Structures are given as C-alpha cells and as structure tokens.
Amino acid sequence: MNSPPPAALLECREVHKSFGPRTPALAGVSLAVSAGGLNALIGPDGAGKTTLMRLICGLLTAERGTVRVLGFDPVRAAQRIQERVSYMPQKFGLYEDLTVRENLDLYADLHGVSAAQRAQRYPQLLHMTDLRRFEGRLAGRLSGGMKQKLGLACTLVSSPQLLLLDEPTVGVDPLSRRELWQIVHHLVRDEGLTVLMSTAYLDEAERADRVIVLQSGRVLAEGAPQGITRLAAGRTFKLTPAAPESARTLQARLLASSTVIDAVPDAGAVRCVCAQPDGAAPAGSTPVAPRFEDGFMVLLRQRSVPEALTDILLAHPPAAASGAVIEVRDLVKRFGAFTAVDRVSFTVGRGEIFGLLGPNGAGKTTTFRMLCGLLAPSGGVLRVGGLDVARAGDAARGQLGYVAQKFSLYGPLTARENLEFFASAYGLRGAARRARIDWAMRQFELLEARGAAADLPGGFKQRLAMAAALLHEPRILFLDEPTSGADPLARRAFWRRISALADQGVTVVVTTHFMQEAEYCDHIVIMDAGRVLAQGTPAQVRALAPRHGLVEPTMEDAFIAVVERARAAEAAAPAAPAGAA
Amino acid sequence: MLTSIARVAALARKELLAVLKDRRALLSLLVPVLAQTLVFGYAASYDLNQVPYVLWSRDSGEAATALIARFDGTGIFRRVATVARERDMRAAIDERRALLAIGIPPDFSRRLAAGRPAEVQLIADGRNSNTASTALGYAQAVISSFNAHWRAAHGEPGPPARLTERAWYNPNLLSRWDMVPGLIGTLTLLQTMLLAAMSVAREREQGTFDQLLVTPIRPAEIMAGKALPAMLIGIAQATGVLLVAQLWFRIPFEGSFAVLYGGLLLFVLAAVGIGLVLSALSYTMQQAMLYSFVLLMPFTLLSGLTTPIANMPRVLQYFTRMNPLRYAIDIAQRVYLEGAGVRLLLPDLWPLALIAVVTLSAASWMFRHRLQ
Numbered sequence: 035m036n037s038p039p040p041a042a043l044l045e046c047r048e049v050h051k052s053f054g055p056r057t058p059a060l061a062g063v064s065l066a067v068s069a070g071g072l073n074a075l076i077g078p079d080g081a082g083k084t085t086l087m088r089l090i091c092g093l094l095t096a097e098r099g100t101v102r103v104l105g106f107d108p109v110r111a112a113q114r115i116q117e118r119v120s121y122m123p124q125k126f127g128l129y130e131d132l133t134v135r136e137n138l139d140l141y142a143d144l145h146g147v148s149a150a151q152r153a154q155r156y157p158q159l160l161h162m163t164d165l166r167r168f169e170g171r172l173a174g175r176l177s178g179g180m181k182q183k184l185g186l187a188c189t190l191v192s193s194p195q196l197l198l199l200d201e202p203t204v205g206v207d208p209l210s211r212r213e214l215w216q217i218v219h220h221l222v223r224d225e226g227l228t229v230l231m232s233t234a235y236l237d238e239a240e241r242a243d244r245v246i247v248l249q250s251g252r253v254l255a256e257g258a259p260q261g262i263t264r265l266a267a268g269r270t271f272k273l274t275p276a277a278p279e280s281a282r283t284l285q286a287r288l289l290a291s292s293t294v295i296d297a298v299p300d301a302g303a304v305r306c307v308c309a310q311p312d313g314a315a316p317a318g319s320t321p322v323a324p325r326f327e328d329g330f331m332v333l334l335r336q337r338s339v340p341e342a343l344t345d346i347l348l349a350h351p352p353a354a355a356s357g358a359v360i361e362v363r364d365l366v367k368r369f370g371a372f373t374a375v376d377r378v379s380f381t382v383g384r385g386e387i388f389g390l391l392g393p394n395g396a397g398k399t400t401t402f403r404m405l406c407g408l409l410a411p412s413g414g415v416l417r418v419g420g421l422d423v424a425r426a427g428d429a430a431r432g433q434l435g436y437v438a439q440k441f442s443l444y445g446p447l448t449a450r451e452n453l454e455f456f457a458s459a460y461g462l463r464g465a466a467r468r469a470r471i472d473w474a475m476r477q478f479e480l481l482e483a484r485g486a487a488a489d490l491p492g493g494f495k496q497r498l499a500m501a502a503a504l505l506h507e508p509r510i511l512f513l514d515e516p517t518s519g520a521d522p523l524a525r526r527a528f529w530r531r532i533s534a535l536a537d538q539g540v541t542v543v544v545t546t547h548f549m550q551e552a553e554y555c556d557h558i559v560i561m562d563a564g565r566v567l568a569q570g571t572p573a574q575v576r577a578l579a580p581r582h583g584l585v586e587p588t589m590e591d592a593f594i595a596v597v598e599r600a601r602a603a604e605a606a607a608p609a610a611p612a613g614a615a
Numbered sequence: 616m617l618t619s620i621a622r623v624a625a626l627a628r629k630e631l632l633a634v635l636k637d638r639r640a641l642l643s644l645l646v647p648v649l650a651q652t653l654v655f656g657y658a659a660s661y662d663l664n665q666v667p668y669v670l671w672s673r674d675s676g677e678a679a680t681a682l683i684a685r686f687d688g689t690g691i692f693r694r695v696a697t698v699a700r701e702r703d704m705r706a707a708i709d710e711r712r713a714l715l716a717i718g719i720p721p722d723f724s725r726r727l728a729a730g731r732p733a734e735v736q737l738i739a740d741g742r743n744s745n746t747a748s749t750a751l752g753y754a755q756a757v758i759s760s761f762n763a764h765w766r767a768a769h770g771e772p773g774p775p776a777r778l779t780e781r782a783w784y785n786p787n788l789l790s791r792w793d794m795v796p797g798l799i800g801t802l803t804l805l806q807t808m809l810l811a812a813m814s815v816a817r818e819r820e821q822g823t824f825d826q827l828l829v830t831p832i833r834p835a836e837i838m839a840g841k842a843l844p845a846m847l848i849g850i851a852q853a854t855g856v857l858l859v860a861q862l863w864f865r866i867p868f869e870g871s872f873a874v875l876y877g878g879l880l881l882f883v884l885a886a887v888g889i890g891l892v893l894s895a896l897s898y899t900m901q902q903a904m905l906y907s908f909v910l911l912m913p914f915t916l917l918s919g920l921t922t923p924i925a926n927m928p929r930v931l932q933y934f935t936r937m938n939p940l941r942y943a944i945d946i947a948q949r950v951y952l953e954g955a956g957v958r959l960l961l962p963d964l965w966p967l968a969l970i971a972v973v974t975l976s977a978a979s980w981m982f983r984h985r986l987q
Contacts, residue, residue, distance in 0.1 A: 407828075428833055436825070436826060440822045442821065442823040442826040444633060444823060445821070446632070447629065447633065458621055459622055459625060461621070486636070502826075
C-alpha cells in the first residue's frame with residue numbers, strides 16, 4: 035500500500051515454495067520489512083505463514099525467487115543469519131528436564147555467547163520475563179505462559195537483530211499473553227529490535243506497526259493496520275437484541291443475511307459489518323467505529339467467495355428437560371497434597387453454552403476431565419445428564435460428545451474411516467450408521483477431504499473432530515479449547531455451528547483462552563488456582579471490570595481484573611479461605 | 616453383547632487399517648521375520664560341516680594310513696597341514712588354522728598288527744568349548760567305526776556290546792530341524808508383544824485415548840480390540856515362518872496344523888497379555904518399547920532354543936516357567952517333528968493359558984485403575 039521502505043532489513047521477491055504435488059504453500063510472495071518496528075503476519079490456517087518464517091531463517095529453501103535477510107541469502111550465508119536472526123517456532127524446543135537457568139545456558143552455549151555477554155544479558159532477560167524467581171525450576175514444571183517467556187528469553191540470548199516469532203501467544207491465557215506483549219513491545223521500542231510475528235489474534239495484529247496479510251500463499255495486503263481498519267469504514271454497526279432474543283440468535287440471524295459480512299457478539303450486543311459501505315444498515319442499529327478485525331473480514335471477503343455455511347440440523351434433538359443437565363456441587367480434586375479443584379459449584383441447563391475460563395493451571399482442564407468421566411473426583415457431587423458419569427459407565431458416556439484439545443483423530447485413517455470407527459464405538463450399526471456418517475460428511479463439509487486425517491488442514495481436522503463427537507447425537511457436548519490455533523474465519527464457522535446446536539437443545543461445555551469467545555456463552559465461570567472466582571452471564575462478569583470513562587470494558591479486561599484481584603487477596607491473607615464470588 | 620462385539624470389531628478394524636495402510640509398517644512386520652528365518656535357518660546351526668585339522672603322524676604303516684583315509688573320507692574333516700614336529704602342530708592350533716590335531720605315534724600300526732591296543736591322540740581347541748566337543752565327538756565316531764572295521768577285517772570278534780544309534784524325529788540330527796520350528800515362536804514374540812504394548816501408549820501420546828474412554832466402549836472391550844489385531848499379525852508371522860520351514864528348508868511336518876495353531880493362539884494371547892501389561896505401565900511409546908526389549912532378551916535366552924533349560928541354574932529354571940516362549944518353542948518343535956497331540960502337549964498348554972489369563976486380567980485391572 036505504501037511505497038517500499040528504504041533499506042529493507044528483510045526482502046522477499048517472488049518467492050515460491052511447495053511441498054509435494056499439492057497447492058503451493060507460497061505462490062509468489064514479495065514483501066519488504068524495514069529495520070525497527072513490529073510486523074505482524076496474519077492470515078487463515080495454511081496461508082503459508084510458518085513456511086515463510088522458515089524460509090527467512092534458512093530452514094527451507096525457496097524453489098523460485100529470492101530471500102534477502104540483512105543483505106544475505108539465508109541458505110548460503112546460514113552462519114551469518116544464525117548469528118543475527120532468532121526464530122521461535124510454535125513449539126519452542128525447551129528442555130523440560132533442565133532448569134530455567136540451564137536452558138538459558140544451553141542456548142547461550144549453542145550461540146557462542148561469551149561469559150561477559152551473559153553476565154550482562156541474563157539479568158536483563160530474567161528481569162524482563164520475570165523469571166528470576168524461577169531460575170532453578172525445571173522448565174517442564176513451568177506454566178504454559180512461563181514456558182513461552184522462557185522460550186523467548188532463550189531466543190534472545192544471542193542479541194539478534196531480527197526476531198521471528200511464530201504464533202507465540204497460541205494457547206496462552208490472557209494474563210500471560212499480556213505479559214508477552216509487554217516484553218515484545220519493550221524489545222521493539224527500547225532495544226530497537228525488528229520483530230516479525232505471526233498471530234491468530236487480530237487484536238494483536240492491530241497493535242503492530244505493520245501488518246502483512248497472507249492468504250493461500252500470496253500477500254493479500256501489506257501496510258499499517260489502520261489502512262486495513264479503514265476498509266470497514268462506514269460499514270460497522272452495533273445492534274442490541276430485543277428482550278426475548280439473545281445476542282447469539284441475533285448474530286445468527288444477521289449472518290444469514292446477504293448484506294452482512296460478519297457479525298460477532300460483543301458485550302451483550304452484536305457488532306456487524308455490512309457488505310456495502312453506507313448502504314442499508316440493519317434496522318435498529320447504531321454506527322460504531324471500525325476495528326482492525328472488521329477491516330480484515332472485509333479484506334478476506336473481497337478476495338474469496340464466502341463459505342456457504344448451512345446451519346447444522348439434528349435429526350433427533352435432545353428432548354426438553356426440566357432442571358439442570360449438569361450439576362456440580364463442591365467438586366474437589368486432589369492430587370496428593372495438591373488441590374487442583376477446590377469446592378467448585380455450578381449448574382448448566384439444557385441448550386446452554388457454558389464456558390470454563392481461566393489462566394493456565396487454573397484447574398479448568400481437571401474440572402473438564404471430571405465432567406467427561408476421565409477423572410474421578412476426590413469429593414463433591416457431579417451429575418451429568420442426571421447420572422454419575424464416573425459410576426454410571428457406558429450408558430452415561432453414550433449421551434456425551436467430546437472434542438479433545440488436539441482434535442484426537444486417528445492419523446493414518448481417512449475422514450470417513452475415522453467417522454466409521456466412532457460411529458461403531460457409539461453403537462451405531464447398519465443403515466443408521468451409514469445415514470449418520472453421510473449426515474456428518476455433509477454437515478461438516480468433509481466430502482472433499484482426501485487422504486489420511488493426519489495430513490488434513492487444521493480447519494478440516496477441527497470439523498472432523500466435531501463430526502465424530504456428534505455422530506451419536508449427544509445431549510451434551512464437551513469441547514476442550516476447540517478454537518486454539520484456529521484462524522478467525524474457522525472460529526466464526528465453529529461458533530455458528532455450536533450456536534445452532536445449542537438452539538436445538540444440545541448442552542455445550544467449552545473451555546477457551548479467547549476471551550472474546552466467552553461472549554458466545556450463556557454462562558461463564560472464571561477459575562484460578564482451582565477455585566471459581568466469578569460466574570454468571572457474560573454481561574454480569576464483564577461488569578466486574580473497572581470502567582474507564584465511556585469505553586465498555588471487554589471480557590478480557592474483566593478476566594484480568596478478576597484474576598488479579600483474587601491473587602492480590604490471596605497474597606494479602608494466605609490463610610483465609612477465599613469464598614467463591 | 617452384540618453391540619459389545621461390534622465395538623470390539625470396530626476397534627480391531629481400525630487398528631488393522633492403521634497397519635495395513637502404512638506400507639512401510641506392513642513390510643516391517645513381514646520382511647524381517649522371513650529374512651530372519653532364512654538367516655537363522657542357515658547360520659544358527661550346531662552341525663560342523665568343516666573341521667580343519669592338522670595331522671602329526673609318525674607312522675606310515677597300513678593301519679595309520681587307513682585311519683587317516685577314514686578321516687579324510689568323511690567330508691567333514693579337512694586336513695589343513697601335515698606336520699612332522701609337535702611344535703608345528705601346536706602352532707597350527709594356536710593360530711586357529713586347525714580346530715583339531717590328530718597325533719599318531721610311531722608304533723601305531725605295529726601294535727595293531729600285533730593285536731595289541733594302540734593310542735591315537737586327539738587335541739581340540741577348547742577356546743570354543745561347544746565346537747570342540749562336537750568336533751571330538753565326530754572324531755570319536757570315526758575312530759570307533761575304524762575299530763569295528765579293523766576287527767571284522769582281521770577276523771577278530773566284535774566288542775561284547777554294540778551301540779545302535781537311532782535319533783527319532785530327526786534321524787540325521789540336523790540342528791536346522793529343531794532350530795527352524797523353534798523360530799516360529801521366537802520371531803513372533805517380539806512384534807506381537809510390541810504391537811500390543813505400543814497400541815495403547817500410542818493413543819495416550821496422541822491424545823486419542825481420552826477420546827476412546829469417553830465413548831461407551833468398556834475397558835475390557837478396548838483390550839480385546841487391541842489384542843485381536845496383534846494376535847492376528849502374530850499368527851500371520853508364525854505362518855510365514857512355517858511356510859519357509861516347509862517350502863524352503865523342506866523340513867517334514869509330522870503333526871496336525873490344528874494342534875499347532877491352537878498352541879500358537881494361546882502363545883500369542885499370552886504375548887499380547889504381557890504387551891498390554893507393559894502398555895498399561897507406560898505413558899509413552901518410548902517406554903513401551905523399552906520395556907518390551909528389556910523383557911525380550913531374557914525371554915529369548917532362557918527359552919531353551921539355544922541352551923537346554925535343564926542345564927540352567929535352578930532359580931532360572933523357575934523363571935523359564937513364566938516365559939511363554941519356552942512353551943511355544945516346545946509346542947512348535949514337538950508338533951512339527953514328533954507330531955505330538957494335545958494330550959502330550961498339555962504341560963505346555965495350560966501354563967500358556969495361565970499366563971494369558973493372569974496378564975490379561977492384570978492389564979484390564981490396571982487400565983481401570985489408572986483412570987483415577
């Protein structure tokens with residue numbers, strides 16, 4: 035969009051790269067990154083973000099085109115590049131059996147950092163990442179957020195000129211995410227480091243100096259984030275649902291309209307982006323200022339045909355039921371002396387979407403596993419669908435659907451074979467089994483999925499995992515971080531399906547790190563250190579955040595406020611048992 | 616019950632699909648087994664076909680010449696040197712040119728001609744005791760046949776008692792005949808145990824185990840679904856070895872296939888049971904593999920395939936009773952060579968069944984209790 039900046043630190047010209055006979059990962063990427071500043075690389079799953087990063091640091095060679103980093107060819111001048119460029123892949127190679135300090139030492143040794151340099155660099159890094167207190171702790175015993183910070187520290191021991199970060203905040207809770215961002219900002223502003231960072235969070239991209247949007251191996255747009263935000267100018271509106279209608283159903287209704295590009299629940303209302311600027315605004319809407327995300331959606335819609343999404347339809351929706359479908363009272367789980375879940379109570383009604391939110395290590399996965407019957411509680415009452423899951427056995431499990439965090443599929447099997455297996459596992463046979471598999475293949479757009487499940491793109495895997503969990507039309511659906519690592523488009527499609535299921539009476543329990551997604555839930559619980567800190571509707575929880583002027587606080591603000599308040603109280607009175615809010 | 620069977624079948628089908636689809640995995644299940652059968656069939660033999668010997672003869676008489684001709688005529692003894700001095704004989708053994716030295720004293724022919732006993736000296740290289748004693752045995756056989764012949768030719772009466780040797784089931788005492796049928800169990804054990812041990816660990820590592828546990832499938836069904844494919848692959852491997860034994864080595868099969876396969880089925884069940892216990896113990900595939908290999912070595916060494924169990928220290932003999940391979944080798948050899956029926960094999964069959972019952976129940980118990 036702008037004229038190419040002078041003295042490019044990084045330059046790619048017409049870069050092509052493909053893996054096997056499939057569609058190329060990169061099909062003629064040209065871009066330039068000047069020294070200094072934070073550059074965000076965004077785009078849907080499989081857009082080529084990781085491939086591009088690996089080309090830049092010389093881990094892959096381009097088929098055609100040139101890559102120049104600090105004036106060097108990253109493959110031929112590998113040594114020079116390694117001295118000046120640091121790369122933090124999605125899964126950073128920390129040695130879990132080494133301490134924080136030993137990990138740092140190892141990377142310092144590998145980069146040949148002298149003792150004098152270390153003496154100067156370590157205190158900076160440990161201070162910046164706030165890991166000084168944990169210097170002697172094994173890396174394997176750090177929380178997810180701390181591991182990411184240590185990974186970042188390890189990539190920085192060599193004082194690079196260019197830092198490449200591949201989705202550093204995926205699977206990291208909001209508190210740790212905020213800390214990581216503060217570190218990156220400090221590096222860019224105060225140390226003059228150039229950072230290229232890929233991310234699935236559009237709010238992160240908005241804070242970058244420059245944004246590069248990749249799609250299908252091509253650069254879709256490049257420039258300041260404001261430029262992309264401006265694409266949505268005059269198209270963004272906010273609607274408040276009328277009394278009986280929920281924000282979620284309003285959103286679904288809006289999305290079905292051809293004049294609307296995007297709609298998301300937002301602080302009790304629905305934000306929508308219209309297809310035409312200054313065209314017919316939805317009735318009863320008020321214009322709002324566009325956000326980066328809105329512009330991004332407009333950009334994607336300009337270039338690609340929108341996904342024709344048919345709403346999911348259950349053949350046998352769960353029968354109406356009175357009372358709670360899930361009832362949890364004073365649930366406790368102890369592992370030895372450690373209490374992972376401490377007197378947690380909540381109820382979930384039929385057709386509700388219930389969100390479990392919390393930082394890493396808060397106990398939400400443990401709670402979740404107990405709900406699914408994968409873990410036996412140490413105490414308390416736990417009834418799912420009126421039955422005690424741990425004891426009721428296969429009858430109780432037959433009414434549950436479960437989507438695990440990493441989309442647990444059988445890699446060597448095809449999509450259909452996976453479905454065939456799970457259908458039989460749920461006791462489906464003969465014509466009914468075939469009918470359900472056909473239904474799932476259609477509903478989840480799996481008909482064109484070819485080959486082994488392991489080789490399918492991320493979006494397909496997520497849909498396949500969902501399809502497998504819904505074959506037997508469960509009354510209750512459990513989803514563990516279902517959108518972790520998914521791009522914005524896939525996340526929207528996912529939530530649309532979930533909303534449709536809930537509207538038909540399926541009870542949904544979901545854990546998520548995306549605070550925005552909590553807006554899709556009817557009820558949420560925020561957990562930390564094994565305890566429930568806050569629960570209620572998204573609006574009730576949002577109200578717990580301090581207000582600054584007229585700006586409506588976001589769920590993320592509320593989350594951070596609630597967790598920090600609880601931790602401060604804990605620090606002030608460590609012995610006092612904190613009651614659930 | 617029907618749904619239970621359907622679920623087990625679905626699991627077994629899924630496991631088999633995963634193996635059959637991966638061409639490399641499939642090859643790694645069959646090719647090494649067949650190759651090892653061929654290699655061991657040729658290489659792992661106690662029969663000596665070539666005994667290099669050095670001759671130190673100080674007698675050129677008729678009897679000495681006849682004795683030497685007998686040695687050379689067997690086709691087994693190959694003379695590498697004829698020396699005149701004891702020192703040279705010593706050197707031939709020291710330098711490993713010869714395995715055996717035959718020394719004939721100057722008065723050998725003279726004494727025999729006079730009807731008096733004469734001595735032949737045999738020196739063997741004892742640095743490999745097994746080979747040495749086999750070579751000495753062969754040499755003794757040559758000498759006793761020479762004796763018998765000499766007596767008959769000189770009108771002397773034969774010895775008062777004469778030994779008539781018949782080796783039943785393996786008339787020529789070819790070690791390949793008992794080695795190759797023994798491989799049916801030995802070569803099957805590794806991958807049967809490993810497949811079972813890795814199957815659950817793999818699912819644990821890839822996160823699909825949780826997915827499996829939230830379905831209505833019961834722990835016992837999971838076990839059955841894991842056991843069946845491993846057993847099927849084990850039986851297929853055993854069949855491969857059996858085919859090589861019959862079609863390539865042409866070792867005559869005396870028994871009933873029904874009895875052999877019945878015994879093998881119990882054996883692979885026991886092996887799978889052990890594999891599933893290992894699998895319940897391990898969190899990762901690496902652990903499962905390590906545990907399997909730790910067990911494999913003692914199982915093979917203490918199976919009776921290469922060294923007789925009766926020669927082992929008593930404590931180890933007790934250990935071999937827990938070794939499924941011991942029974943499998945016995946069953947395979949006896950059905951194959953002697954045509955043993957079920958009644959004769961009972962002492963082998965019931966321990967295998969016991970091992971299977973104990974390990975499978977233990978594994979099932981462990982799976983249920985590891986969930987908590």
